[in-house]
Amino acid sequence: GAGVSQTPSNKVTEKGKYVELRCDPISGHTALYWYRQSLGQGPEFLIYFQGTGAADDSGLPNDRFFAVRPEGSVSTLKIQRTERGDSAVYLCASSSNGAGAYNEQFFGPGTRLTVL
């Protein structure tokens, strides 16, 4: 596609449930990033993939959060046993060269997760 897409755009779930959020990066981009953005805050880094592997997962808040990118393209962020504090907008970005502070990251529109 022309840009980064994320599905669903909105997800409402109940506390304790499992959710999956999908990111489809720009074709050919090797690097993929997940961020979380709470109301009134800037994006918070979660995890960075270079190809299929997680190059840096230091931002994942705890072991309920997990992300995969099995074929080096689409990525899925998985959250187990959701808590109300997980409610936020989850952003995905991709870039062409990765590991690149100066490589422009292209962002998707985000998935708004609401945990009731």
Add this chain to the structure above:
Amino acid sequence: AQSVTQLGSHVSVSEGALVLLRCNYSSSVPPYLFWYVQYPNQGLQLLLKYTSAATLVKGINGFEAEFKKSETSFHLTKPSAHMSDAAEYFCAVSEPNYQLIWGAGTKLIIKP
């Protein structure tokens, strides 16, 4: 540790007036600096970036920013505000080969 401070969660200017959005950073090494814009219900879009070339950086939509090492600042300016500039603006910093650290954002409000 790196950090970014954006002064003012909301900035209001009249249409046609100067826009000034402030960003100060802390970094132990020469940083890369970025400004992103987020329009309502849209993704973040890169406005401009500083990567140790010219200290005055020009971006899209008439915005520019100046890197001032002595002040550890990277303020965003535009000479004349348009209604279409109403959005949220984020400053971010990175050391080479590391992820972006973001400010909390400044919502720009344009008064007619």
